[in-house]
Every structure is written in structure tokens, then in C-alpha cells.
Amino acid sequence: MALLKSVLLQRALCGSLSSSSTNLLRLKWAHFAWSQSQSMSAFAAVMSPPSKAVVYENHGPPDSVTRVIEVGPVEVKEDDVCVKMVAAPINPSDINRIEGVYPVRPQVPAVGGYEGVGEVFSVGSAVKDLSPGDWVIPFPPSFGTWQTYIVKERGVWHKIDKDSPMEYAATVTVNPLTALRMLEDFVTLNSGDSIVQNGATSIVGQCIIQLARLRGIHSINIIRDRAGSDEVEEKLKKLGADEVFTESQLDVKNVKSVLATLPEPALVFNCVGGNSASLVMKFLRQGGTMVTYGGMSKKPITVSTSSFIFKDLSLRGFWLQKWIIADKAQECRRMIDYLLRLAKDGKLKYVMEMAPFDNFHNALDKALGKLGSQPKQVIKF
Numbered sequence: 001m002a003l004l005k006s007v008l009l010q011r012a013l014c015g016s017l018s019s020s021s022t023n024l025l026r027l028k029w030a031h032f033a034w035s036q037s038q039s040m041s042a043f044a045a046v047m048s049p050p051s052k053a054v055v056y057e058n059h060g061p062p063d064s065v066t067r068v069i070e071v072g073p074v075e076v077k078e079d080d081v082c083v084k085m086v087a088a089p090i091n092p093s094d095i096n097r098i099e100g101v102y103p104v105r106p107q108v109p110a111v112g113g114y115e116g117v118g119e120v121f122s123v124g125s126a127v128k129d130l131s132p133g134d135w136v137i138p139f140p141p142s143f144g145t146w147q148t149y150i151v152k153e154r155g156v157w158h159k160i161d162k163d164s165p166m167e168y169a170a171t172v173t174v175n176p177l178t179a180l181r182m183l184e185d186f187v188t189l190n191s192g193d194s195i196v197q198n199g200a201t202s203i204v205g206q207c208i209i210q211l212a213r214l215r216g217i218h219s220i221n222i223i224r225d226r227a228g229s230d231e232v233e234e235k236l237k238k239l240g241a242d243e244v245f246t247e248s249q250l251d252v253k254n255v256k257s258v259l260a261t262l263p264e265p266a267l268v269f270n271c272v273g274g275n276s277a278s279l280v281m282k283f284l285r286q287g288g289t290m291v292t293y294g295g296m297s298k299k300p301i302t303v304s305t306s307s308f309i310f311k312d313l314s315l316r317g318f319w320l321q322k323w324i325i326a327d328k329a330q331e332c333r334r335m336i337d338y339l340l341r342l343a344k345d346g347k348l349k350y351v352m353e354m355a356p357f358d359n360f361h362n363a364l365d366k367a368l369g370k371l372g373s374q375p376k377q378v379i380k381f
């Protein structure tokens with residue numbers, strides 16, 4: 001919030017954030033003037049270092065509305081913690097927030113990003129249980145993680161084990177937690193049961209495979225038709241996938257015939273929609289449930305009348321943000337620690353690519369799919 005205020009303040013000082021290089025100079029000057037006035041009026045105040053942030057002042061295509069700007073120092077009040085960000089991912093929901101199509105999003109102008117990991121840089125005088133050098137993640141996750149320094153009150157930071165692998169600490173909250181919750185919340189699964197999912201190459205998908213395997217649950221995984229699908233299949237099988245199919249391989253009358261000895265699934269996870277959702281639904285047994293948690297194809301879900309009448313299928317939805325708000329923050333923090341222990345022990349892995357902050361827009365292009373299928377982009381500050 002403090003940094004956002006700072007951005008707003010600078011915007012007021014500069015008039016507008018458009019036209020990059022001239023404005024950068026004006027911003028630098030504004031930051032300097034602003035920080036000087038702050039230090040004169042409150043000479044005892046502890047200030048954060050200046051920060052660099054990915055900001056957008058209007059909603060729209062992320063590659064055209066986002067810019068990296070410099071943000072002036074902000075005061076670290078007595079209950080605040082100043083965190084030097086270490087890494088933060090670019091998730092599909094971050095893109096949707098910038099586009100303005102996500103139901104909950106910060107007001108513009110805003111700093112991008114929602115999760116990440118950082119190192120405590122300094123603490124306010126009333127903060128006794130965090131020290132410089134500690135590693136923290138914002139939990140519940142909060143807006144504005146794509147910046148080099150963040151100042152927020154102590155309560156929003158969850159201290160994590162410093163031995164946690166950095167890229168997993170940066171990405172543990174949104175996707176692995178979603179995978180863990182969805183395996184728990186909808187259908188009682190026992191060892192030997194099976195589940196089906198599309199979007200199996202996503203981080204959520206990779207986590208579902210491994211978390212299911214840890215509980216003895218089989219997974220049937222659908223991926224897009226794409227170049228290199230054989231290698232993708234091999235990688236997912238190494239993670240513990242029982243079966244991996246491309247959508248076109250399932251273009252058969254009776255998809256269940258491909259299941260061989262696996263039991264008919266009672267639970268399906270859908271993050272794609274369109275034809276892919278129709279395909280995964282065909283695997284469901286009588287009375288089964290499809291949980292939709294994403295819509296990567298941007299296409300609607302079509303369900304046949306007979307699926308409802310003769311198979312009594314249930315369609316449900318999952319949204320982590322709502323789940324966390326429902327008074328589950330403490331429980332979630334324990335789950336985060338559990339997932340980070342799994343990552344540290346090598347029991348939870350997923351493919352990521354570290355991207356230098358200086359090259360943010362290249363990472364953004366990859367996350368937007370402009371360069372074809374790419375691993376999850378994680379900004380390294």
C-alpha cells in the first residue's frame with residue numbers, strides 16, 4: 001500500500017507515466033525531491049531503499065501496458081517490514097489482473113505480481129520476531145510483488161525456512177497449494193483411486209501428479225497437441241504420471257478403453273475448458289465430479305444433457321483466493337511449510353525458468369505464450 005501510494009504520489013508529481021525515457025528522468029527527479037522532503041520533515045523516520053517496480057496505469061495487453069519504473073523510498077513504520085524481493089513468478093492470474101478480467105484486482109495504477117519470496121531488509125521498531133536476513137513470503141498472497149523492495153505490515157509476512165529452494169518458495173503459494181487443496185476438498189480419494197486432468201504441463205498439473213502419487217492415487221493426464229509431446233510425456237511420467245495423452249490421441253469413441261487396468265475416475269480437474277474439458281469429462285464414472293479451476297483456452301464448457309441425466313455428473317469450481325479468505329490462513333501457512341519441505345526433499349518438482357528482472361519483458365512475452373509453450377517464468381531480482 002505504501003509503495004502504491006508512492007507510485008500515485010510520483011504520478012501526481014510527474015503528471016503522467018507515459019513516454020518512457022523522459023518520464024523516467026522526471027520520476028527520478030520526483031523521487032529525489034520527495035525523499036528529500038520526507039527526510040527533512042521526519043528526520044528520524046526509517047526509509048526503505050528506492051525500488052524498481054513493474055507498474056501499469058491502465059488495464060490492457062500486459063506487454064503494452066506494463067513498464068519498469070523507479071519508485072522512491074517509503075517510510076518503514078514501527079509495525080512494518082521492508083523486504084528485498086528475491087524472486088516472483090508470472091502466473092496466468094497476474095496476466096488476467098493486468099488485462100482487467102480477473103474478478104479481484106488492485107486499483108490502477110498498480111504494481112504487478114501476487115506471490116513471491118523475499119529477504120527481510122529492515123524492520124520497524126515494534127517488530128520483534130523478524131530480523132534482517134530472514135526469508136518471508138506474503139501470505140495470504142498480496143498484490144505488488146514485482147518490485148525490488150516492498151514495505152508492508154508484519155502481519156502479511158510468513159517466515160519460511162531459509163533452506164527452502166528459492167524458486168519453490170517464490171511459487172509455492174498459488175499453484176502447489178491449489179493442487180493440494182483440490183485433491184482434498186471435493187471427493188474422498190483413497191489409495192488406488194484415479195483422477196484425470198487436462199493442462200497437465202501446468203505447475204498445478206505437475207503438482208497434482210506428484211501429490212496424488214504420494215497418496216497412492218493414479219493420474220491420467222491430458223496435454224495439448226504440440227511439438228515435443230513425446231518428451232513432455234516422458235517428463236510427466238518421471239514425475240509419477242500413470243498415463244499421458246495428447247488431445248488427438250483421445251479422439252476415439254470410447255475414451256475409457258485407453259485406461260487399461262486403472263479404475264474409473266471419480267474426480268476430474270479442468271483448467272482449459274472447450275473441447276479439452278469435454279474430453280476429460282468422458283472419463284468420469286457414474287456420479288463423478290469435474291472441478292474447474294482455470295480457463296486457459298478461453299472457451300466455454302459444454303456438457304451434454306445425457307451426462308447430467310444418465311451419469312449424474314457434478315460440476316464444481318475452485319478459487320484459491322476465496323478459500324484463503326474463508327478463515328483458513330493459519331491452516332494454509334502449515335500447508336505451505338509442508339509443500340516447501342516436500343520441495344526441499346525433492347518430492348515436489350516442477351519446471352521453471354529463472355528470468356533476470358532486467359529482462360522482464362522477455363519473460364512476460366514467454367508467459368504470454370508469444371514464443372510457444374514455455375516453462376513457468378520466475379523473475380529473479
Ligand SMILES: NC(=O)c1ccc[n+]([C@@H]2O[C@H](COP(=O)([O-])OP(=O)(O)OC[C@H]3O[C@@H](n4cnc5c(N)ncnc54)[C@H](OP(=O)(O)O)[C@@H]3O)[C@@H](O)[C@H]2O)c1
Binds near residue numbers: 092093226372374376
Ligand atoms: N482457481 C484457482 O484458485 C487457481 C489457482 C492457481 C492456478 N489457477 C489456474 O490454473 C491454470 C494453470 O496455472 P499454472 O500457473 O499452473 O500454469 P502454467 O504453469 O503457467 O502453465 C500454463 C498451462 O496452460 C496451458 N495453456 C496455455 N495456453 C493454452 C491454451 N490456449 N489452450 C490450452 N492450454 C493452454 C499450457 O500448456 P502447454 O504446456 O502446452 O503450453 C500449460 O499447461 C491457469 O488457468 C490458472 O489461472 C487457478
